[in-house]
Amino acid sequence: MDCVVTDEQLNKILTDDVPYGDLTSELLIDSSKSGVINLSARQPMTLSGVEEAARMFELRGLDVTISHGSGDTVEAGRLFLSAKGSAHRLLAVWKMAQVLVEWMSGVASATKSLVDVAQGVPVACTRKQTPGTKALSVKAVRNGGGAIHRLGLSETILIFAEHRQFVTEQGGELIAKARLQAPETKVVVEVHNIDDAKYWVAAGADVLQMDKFTPEAAKQIAEYCAENQLPTLLAAAGGVNVNNAHEYVAAGVRLLVTSWPYQAAPKDVQVSFIPD
Amino acid sequence: MDCVVTDEQLNKILTDDVPYGDLTSELLIDSSKSGVINLSARQPMTLSGVEEAARMFELRGLDVTISHGSGDTVEAGRLFLSAKGSAHRLLAVWKMAQVLVEWMSGVASATKSLVDVAQGVPVACTRKQTPGTKALSVKAVRNGGGAIHRLGLSETILIFAEHRQFVTEQGGELIAKARLQAPETKVVVEVHNIDDAKYWVAAGADVLQMDKFTPEAAKQIAEYCAENQLPTLLAAAGGVNVNNAHEYVAAGVRLLVTSWPYQAAPKDVQVSFIPD
Amino acid sequence: MDCVVTDEQLNKILTDDVPYGDLTSELLIDSSKSGVINLSARQPMTLSGVEEAARMFELRGLDVTISHGSGDTVEAGRLFLSAKGSAHRLLAVWKMAQVLVEWMSGVASATKSLVDVAQGVPVACTRKQTPGTKALSVKAVRNGGGAIHRLGLSETILIFAEHRQFVTEQGGELIAKARLQAPETKVVVEVHNIDDAKYWVAAGADVLQMDKFTPEAAKQIAEYCAENQLPTLLAAAGGVNVNNAHEYVAAGVRLLVTSWPYQAAPKDVQVSFIPD
Amino acid sequence: MDCVVTDEQLNKILTDDVPYGDLTSELLIDSSKSGVINLSARQPMTLSGVEEAARMFELRGLDVTISHGSGDTVEAGRLFLSAKGSAHRLLAVWKMAQVLVEWMSGVASATKSLVDVAQGVPVACTRKQTPGTKALSVKAVRNGGGAIHRLGLSETILIFAEHRQFVTEQGGELIAKARLQAPETKVVVEVHNIDDAKYWVAAGADVLQMDKFTPEAAKQIAEYCAENQLPTLLAAAGGVNVNNAHEYVAAGVRLLVTSWPYQAAPKDVQVSFIPD
Amino acid sequence: MDCVVTDEQLNKILTDDVPYGDLTSELLIDSSKSGVINLSARQPMTLSGVEEAARMFELRGLDVTISHGSGDTVEAGRLFLSAKGSAHRLLAVWKMAQVLVEWMSGVASATKSLVDVAQGVPVACTRKQTPGTKALSVKAVRNGGGAIHRLGLSETILIFAEHRQFVTEQGGELIAKARLQAPETKVVVEVHNIDDAKYWVAAGADVLQMDKFTPEAAKQIAEYCAENQLPTLLAAAGGVNVNNAHEYVAAGVRLLVTSWPYQAAPKDVQVSFIPD
Amino acid sequence: MDCVVTDEQLNKILTDDVPYGDLTSELLIDSSKSGVINLSARQPMTLSGVEEAARMFELRGLDVTISHGSGDTVEAGRLFLSAKGSAHRLLAVWKMAQVLVEWMSGVASATKSLVDVAQGVPVACTRKQTPGTKALSVKAVRNGGGAIHRLGLSETILIFAEHRQFVTEQGGELIAKARLQAPETKVVVEVHNIDDAKYWVAAGADVLQMDKFTPEAAKQIAEYCAENQLPTLLAAAGGVNVNNAHEYVAAGVRLLVTSWPYQAAPKDVQVSFIPD
Secondary structure, rough: OOOOHHHHHHHHHHHHEEEEEEHHHHOOOOOEEEEEEEEEEOOOEEOHHHHHHHHHHHOOOEEEOOOOOOOOOOOOOOOEEEEEEEEOOOOOOHHHHHHHHHHHHHHHEEEEHHHHHHOOOOOOOOOOOOOOOOHHHHHHHHHHOOOOOOOOOOOEEEOOOHHOOOOOOHHHHHHHHHHHHHOOOOEEEEEEHHHHHHHHHHHOOOOEEEEEHHHHHHHHHHHHHHOOOOOOOEEEEOOOOOOHHHHHHHHHHOOOEEEEEHHOOOOOEEEEEEEE | OOOOOOHHHHHHHHHHHHHHEEEEHHHHOHHHHHHHHEEOOOEEEEEEOOOHHHHHHHHOOOEEEEEEOOEEOOOOOOOOEEEEEHHHHHHHHHHHHHHHHHHHHHHHHHHHHHHHHHOOOOOEEOOOOOOOOOHHHHHHHHHHOOOOOOOOOOEEEEHHHHHHHOOOHHHHHHHHHHHHOOOEOOEEEEEEOOOHHHHHHHHHOOOOEEEEHHHHHHHHHHHHHOOOOOEEEEEEEEOOOOHHHHHHHHHHOOOOEEEEEHHHOOOOOOEEEEOO | OOOHHHHHHHHHHHHHOOOEOHHHHHHHHOOOOOEEEEEEEOOOEOOOOOHHHHHHHOOOOOEEEEEEOOOOOOOOOOOEEEEEEHHHHHHHHHHHHHHHHHHHHHHHHHHHHHHHHHOOOOEOOOOOOOOOOOHHHHHHHHOOOOOOOOOOOOOOEEEHHHHHOOOOOHHHHHHHHHHHHHOOOOOEEEEHHHHHHHHHHHOOOOEEEEEEEHHHHHHHHHHHHHOOOOOEEEEOOOOOOOOHHHHHHHHHOOOEEEEEEHOOOOOEEEEEEEOO | OOOOOOHHHEEEEEEEEOEEEOHHHHHOOOOEEEEEEEEEOOOOOOOHHHHHHHHHHHOOOOOEOOOOOOOOEEOOOOOOEEEEEEEEHHHHHHHHHHHHHHHHHHHHHHHHHHHHHHOOOOOOOOOOOOOOOOHHHHHHHHHOOOOOOOOOOOOOOEEEEEEEHHOOOOOHHHHHHHHOOOOOEEEEEEOOHHHHHHHHHHHOOOOEEEEOOHHHHHHHHHHHHHOOOOOOOEEOOOOOOOOOOOOOOOHHHOOOOOOOOHHOOOOOEEEEEEEE | OOOEEEEEEHHHHHHHHOEEEEEHHHHHHHOEEEEEEEEEEEEOOOOOHHHHHHHHHHHHEEEEEEEOOOOOOOOOOOOEEEEEEHHHHHHHHHHHHHHHHHHHHHHHHHHHHHHHHHHOEEEEEOOOOOOOOHHHHHHHHHHHHEEEEEOOOOOOOOOOOHHHHHOOOOOOHHHHHHHHHHOOOOOEOOOOOHHHHHHHHHHOEEEEEOOOOOHHHHHHHHHHHHHOOOOOOEEEOOOOOOOOHHHHHOOOOOOEEEEEHHOOOOEEOOOOEEEE | OOOOOHHHHHHHHHHHHHHOOOOOHHHOOOOEEEEEEEEEEEEOOOOHHHHHHHHHHOOOOOOOEEEOOOOOOOOOOOEEEEEEEEHHHHHHHHHHHHHHHHHHHHHHHHHHHHHHHHHOOOOOEOOOOOOOOHHHHHHHHHHOOEOOOOOOOOEEEEEHHHHOOOOOOOHHHHHHHHHOOOOOOOOOEEEOHHHHHHHHHHHHHEEEEEEOHHHHHHHHHHHHHHHHHHOOOOEEOOOOOOOOHHHHHOOOOOEEEEEEHHHOOOEEEEEEEEEO
C-alpha cells in the first residue's frame, strides 16, 4: 500500500523533531561518515507504516530498500527496511521512522488479531482515532485487514440517540425522511437496548448498530429479525475485542465495529547501524 | 494551560471528520434546533485537552463554559465543559472534542500516576509520541506533572551508543569535544550495561541515562558515583512505569525517563445533550 | 448556511488579488475616507456565497449586515449585503466579494431551476466541479436545493464500466464481492446501454446509474424492473438539464444526476458605494 | 507552458476527491492490475491544463506521455496525454485530470476564438475569474493567446467611478497626482458614458476603459481623440464577445477587455482505458 | 497602516521561537503573575511594524494599546506600544515583537532619510529585500514614505541587458514589440553606460533606469533628452543613498531607485516590564 | 551543508516575485531560447545559501552545478554556481537566487570574521534574526563557524532580569528551583552590572551572561571567579563585534554572544548569462 501522507506532513514530523540539525551528531561525528540503518521486527507483527518510514529516509537524501511492506505479517527478527548514506542524516531520521512503524504496526497487528477470529465477518474500526492521526490510522487498520466504519459524517447516515433527541419523527417516518433525500445511502441506526433494537429493525433500518449489547442480547435481536423476516444487517459496537468477537459472530452479528485496535501497544522494532 | 495547537490544526481535525456537513443531522434535524452539550468525567482522571476541545466548539460558533481546565484532577461524574447553540453544530463537533479529551486525559492521568510515586524525582517523557501528536502529547504530559526529556535533537546533547559507532574519540575526550563547542549544554550519555555506565561517569558525563537497567544495577552505579565522588546525575530509562518507579528512586536515580504514559488507555468522557 | 471555507482560504483569494494594497486607492484617496458598500441582486436569483462574501469584508475589519442569506431566492433589486468602514478597505474587497456571489448564485440558481421541475425527485450534482472550487460548489448546489451525488471516491461504491475492464467477476458475483466487504454501503452501477442496464438490475444493483439514456430508454428499464419486481433505484445521468428533467421523472427515474449547474452563467450583482 | 500550480495544490485536488483511497477499485480490482489511460479531444479545441493533468498522474507514481501540450489547437479525436501503471492509481486520478483539462480548454478555446477575430488587437481578460482558480484561469487565457488585464490591484492604476466618489480632485489634477507618485505606471480610467469619456481623454488618461459602450459610441470617442490629437489608448470592456469584437476593432478600439471566456462551456475529453 | 502579514505568519514567528512554552518562565514564575510591557523608542525613529507587534501580543491573549502607529516619526523615549496580561505570555512574545519593530523601523527610518533629501522626487525601493521578508519590507518602505519599484516580474516591463542578450530585435523595434502586447504598461529599460542611455531614450523608452551612473553622467542624459525633446522619465539606480540623492535630483533624475534602506541597522527599542 | 528550507518555502520566495510569469521575458524572448547563468563572488566571502539558490533553479526545471558550497571561503572572481536551461526560467529565478546568496554570505562572512579573532572561544549568535529568516540565518551563522546561542525558549534556561521581576526567590534558591525541575539543563543568568555578576556566580549559575560589560568589567568577574574557585562559565553579550572580541577573550570570557553578524552588509555576487 502506498504512502498515505504527503511529503509535507512527513517533513513536519521530521522537522518538529530536528528543526535545526542533530546537535549531538554534528558536534561529534565527521560529516563524511556514512553507513546503513536496518529496521527489523523484534516480535511477530503485521507491518504498517513501512512506506511512510521509507519516504522519511528518502526525503533526507538516503537510499532505501524495502524487503517487507505494510500489510505483511512477519516473524521476529525479520528485516523489513534498510537505508544507506550519511551518518548525520541516518541518525536524524532514525527515531521518527522507528516510532511511526512501531505505532502503526501496533494498530495493524491488533486489527489483524480481530480479523483472524471474526470468521469472515468484516471488522470496521470507528472514527475514534488518536487526534491528528487519521490517515495513518486508516492505513494501519486496512493493513490489518480491517475496514473503516465511517470516514466522516458527510457521506453516511448513522442516526444516534442524540440525533433523535432533536427530531419529532421516529421509526419508519424518520427512516423514510432520510431515504427520500439520500436514496443512494443506507440508513444505519444506533441503539442501546433491546426494545429500541426491535423498534428500529421493525421500522426498516438498513443496518442496526447495537451499542454495548452482550452477545446474548445481540442473539435475541438476530432471532427477532429471523422470526419476522427483517433484512436489517446487525452490527455490534462498543466493547468488541479479540476475546469476545467470536461470540458476537456466533450470535448472528454480521459487522463488528470497534475502536479497540487504536489502543494497542506499539510493536517493537529493532534498529541497528552498520558504519561504512 | 492555554490551547497549544493553532485554529488551523483544530479546524483540520474537524474538517477531516466533517468535510461537507453532517449528513444525518442535516437531513433529519431542523436547522433552527438548539441545545446544550455537557462533557463530564465518567471515571476519576487528570484532565487534559479541555481548552482544545473548547476551542473546537468556539470555532463552530458555539458558546463554551469551562468548569475544570487541563491539569485539574477530578472525580467521576464531574462536569468540566459545556457548549451551547445550534444542534447541527453541536453534533458536528461532539465526537472530535470528546475523543481529544479522552486521549489526552489518558496520557495526563498516566503521567500523574507516575509523578505521584516518584517522591519528587522528576518524570520526563521521551520523544516517542504517537506520530503527529507532539504538541498535544507535550501538553498532556505537563498537565500530569511531567516534563519532556528532549523536545528535539537540536538543542540538547545525548550521546547514544549509535553515535559512538561513528566516532573515534571515546570517554573524556568525546565529552570534552562536545563541551568545547556547546559550553551552555549538559552532556548526557546513554549506556546499556554496568561497565559502560562506570566508564562514562568516570569520563565526566553530566547526566548518565541508564537504558533498561534493573533498580539493582542502577543502585550499583549510584554507589560507584558516591564512592568516587562523581557528580553525574543518574537517569533511568527504558521500562520505567508506575509499578517500579519507586524502586529506581530508592536506588538513587534522580530522573525518570519514560514513554509509558503515551500508551495509556484513554479515559472515558460522558456526553449528554439537552435540547432547548 | 454557514461560511464553508476557512479564513485562510478567503484571505488567499483577497491576497491573490491585492497582495500589497490597492495602488489606485492608496495614491488617490485619503486614508480617513469611509463609506458603505451595498450589494443587490440585479436579476432574480437564488443567493449563494453571501456568508463567504460577508466574511471577506469582516476579515478586512469592516462591519457587515446580511439582509438575505445563501439559499434565499430574491427578486431583482433586492439588497442582500452591506459593509461599512474605510474606503480603502471597501474598495479592496469589493470585486472578489462580488464575483464570489455572482458565480455561486449562478450555480445555486441553476440547481434551483432543476429542482423546481423535478417534482420531488432528488437532484444530485456530480464531482465535476470547476477545479479547486469543491467546497463552494457543494454549498451552491445545496443552496439551490440539490444534493451531491458523491463527495469523493472513498465512502461510496459506483462501479463504472472502466472498473469492469479490470475485473473477472461480473454481475451478481461482483456485487456480492462489494457487499461482503462494505455491508453498510449501497452498490451503484453505471451502464451505457439497455442490455447492460437489464443485466445489472437483474444482478441486484442497489442503484442503476443510466448514462446518457433517453427518457424512452429509461422508461424501458423502469418497466423491466416493475415487471420483474426488481427493487433497484433508477438514476439518470449525462445530459440531464432543466428542459428534460421532467421527462426522466415521468419515465420512472428516481434520482437525477447532473453536472449542468456547474456551467451556469454567473448571476449579476449590483454594487453601489455611499461615501460618508 | 509549464505547470502553474504547485504539487501541493494538485495534491489537494486529488485528495479532496480521494481522501482515503477509491473504495470501489480497492474492493473489486486486484492491486496487481495495471494498464494505460488515454485522453483525447472529443471535439476541436485549444488545449490547456495538459501539464497539470500530467503532473497529477505523476504525483501518484504513474508514467506519463504528453503528445500535445497546452496552447496546441487540435482536431477531434487527437490523443494528447497517456498515463501508464497501476489500475488503482489510474482510476483514482482519472476524473480530476479529465475535468481540469475540460474546463481549462474551455476557457482557452473561447479566448482563442476571440483572438482570432480581433485582427491583432490584444484581448485582455479581467480579474473576474471563478473564485479560487486564478492561476489556472490565467494560464488558460494565455494558452488561448490572450493577456490578463490586471493580475491584481497592487501594481496597476485603474481609476473607477467608485474611486472618484471618494476624491475631490478630478480630471488632470487627479491624473497628475497618480503620475507624480507612480511615474512608472500608466494611468487607466474607466468611464460609463460619452461625456465622461471625452472629459478623461482630454484630461490626459493614458488608457481609457469604456465600459459597456456600443461600437458606435466607441467610434465617437476614437474620432474625438483623432480630431484633438489625444494619444489615449482606447479599450472596450463590458460585453465584448466573439460576435462583436470585430466591430470594436473597426471602431478604433486598441484593447479588448473581457470576462467572456471564463463563462465558456468545458470542452469534452474522451477517456479510454487499456488493461495490460 | 494595517497589519500586512497573516495571523498564521505571525504565529509561525512566535512558535519558531517558543514552540512548547518558555521553559525559564514556566519553571520559575507563578502562572498567576501578570503585568505590563512597554515598548519605547530608544532613539529617534520612523516607526514600522507596530501593528504586527501588537497583533503578536493579541494572538497570545494580551490586551494591547498602541500610542504611535507605523509611519509616525517619534523622538527618543516615546512610548508607542503597551501590552498587559499574564507574565508568562508577555515574556513569551517580548523579543519577537521587539526585534520586528527594531528591524522594520530601521528600514522605514532609512527610507525616510532618503525621502527627506529627495525634494519631492519619488524614492522607489527594489525587489532586493532580505529573503522571506517581502510583505514586511514593503510596509516598512511605505512607512518611510517610499514606494516599491517593482513588486514582482508579472505586471511590469523592465528590459535588462540580460534580456537583450536573448533577443534579436533592438531599440525601437523591441520597445514596439512590448507595447503592442502590453499596451497598458510602461516600458522601462535599464542601461549601464552613456551610449546605451542615449540609444534607448532615442528609441522611445518610457522610463530609463540608469544603473550606477554618476550624477554627472545622469545630467548628461537629462540634457540630451531636453535637447532632443525626448519625454523619457529618467531614473537613477545602483548606489543611490542619503549622501548623494540630492545630486541625482539636481542632475534631472525624476525617480530614485535603491536597495539602500534594506541594509539599514535596526533601530533600538527600549523594553520595560511593570509587574502588577 | 544541505538545503535547510523546504521546497514549499523556496517556491514561495520565487512565486512572490514571479506569481504569473516574467512579463518582460515572455513578451520579448522566444520560449525556445536557452543558455547558462553563472554566479561568482565579486569580492572575497564565506559562501552561504548556495544549496538553497541551487534548489531554486532546480525547482524551475534547470540543471545546476555547484562548484563551491556553503561554508567555503572563496576569493573574488570565483565561480560557485551555474545553471543551464530555458532563458525564460533562468531569468525568472536569477534575482531571488542572487539576493539569497548575497544576504546569507554577508551573515556568514561576518560570523567568520568574528570566529577568526576569537582564538577558539565559541561565537554564539542570538535569537535576534531578521523576522522570518530563522532557518536561513542559523545556517549562515554555522557556515561562518558560529553557533546559535538559543534556538528558542523551550529547551534552555536563561534567567533575565525581567524574569526576576516576577519572582520572590533570588540567588541560589532560584537556581535550585530551576535545577530541580530541569536537571538536564544548564542554568544561564544574565546580568547588567558587576554587583549582580558577583552575586550570581556566587549563587552557582552554570553560565553568566554579562550584558554590555566592558572587557575590563568582564575581567574583574573572571578574577573574582578565579579567586573564589567558582566554576561558572563566563559569556559576554551586547556589543561584541570583530573589533573588541579579542579583548573579551583576553579578559577570560569563554563564550561570545552576539547579534552583530545579522547586521552585516550583503556580499556582492556577480551574475553573467551565456546564451546558447
